[in-house]
């Protein structure tokens with residue numbers, strides 16, 4: 031069973047193909063990096079997978095089910111999680127409160143209900159998630175005071191609160207200082223290993239891509255140029271000419 035299947039998906043604006051007949055499958059536990067020059071269509075493909083845009087042709091499946099016609103929140107309910115460049119973190123709440131609210135949102139019920147009775151189950155799940163992203167030592171800190179790299183970990187924690195099976199990570203290293211990259215890479219590596227989750231990640235840092243990805247998908251002018259092991263993709267002359275040759 032594939033976790034995510036993109037089947038012959040195209041998205042055209044007028045006659046211009048922005049995403050052009052892309053077919054891509056992610057297995058459970060698999061980590062695929064999506065690379066390509068600026069304007070290749072990476073964000074557009076994420077928008078199609080998450081449901082912000084409807085494809086002109088093709089289908090999107092989550093664990094076998096056709097979700098092409100479903101709204102983004104319904105896809106989220108079926109296990110699709112996505113990070114955005116803009117942060118969804120409440121800066122004036124603590125790190126633990128942010129995650130607890132996200133867990134509460136997933137489980138349903140009013141925020142007031144959570145505030146009135148400290149729900150032990152929610153707090154326990156929030157603590158587990160904070161441990162998974164290596165932020166437990168920041169639980170009591172105001173989220174607004176976190177450094178960039180830690181904020182990214184918190185964003186991943188908020189995503190995990192939705193209990194996703196497939197995660198779409200949009201440039202998780204953007205804006206993160208060089209010294210914070212290794213610990214963030216370890217958190218992201220842990221998202222798939224043995225968890226049954228799958229990750230599709232857009233990332234411009236090639237060292238991070240080559241370190242994390244089981245496979246690398248290369249998008250060029252909206253079309254999938256290659257999707258193979260990192261070594262094979264790096265050695266592909268087509269890829270070298272179309273992408274790596276342009277400089278990163």
Ligand SMILES: Nc1ncnc2c1ncn2[C@@H]1O[C@H](COP(=O)(O)OP(=O)(O)OP(=O)(O)O)[C@@H](O)[C@H]1O
Nearest residue numbers: 043048049066067068069070071072073074075249
């Ligand atoms: N709503 C839109 N209307 C018109 N053109 C669009 C729209 N969305 C995207 N495009 C165009 O589609 C192409 C692909 O854009 P997209 O943002 O998906 O690329 P990208 O690979 O994510 O680029 P980057 O790495 O710069 O984020 C670009 O030429 C862009 O200008």
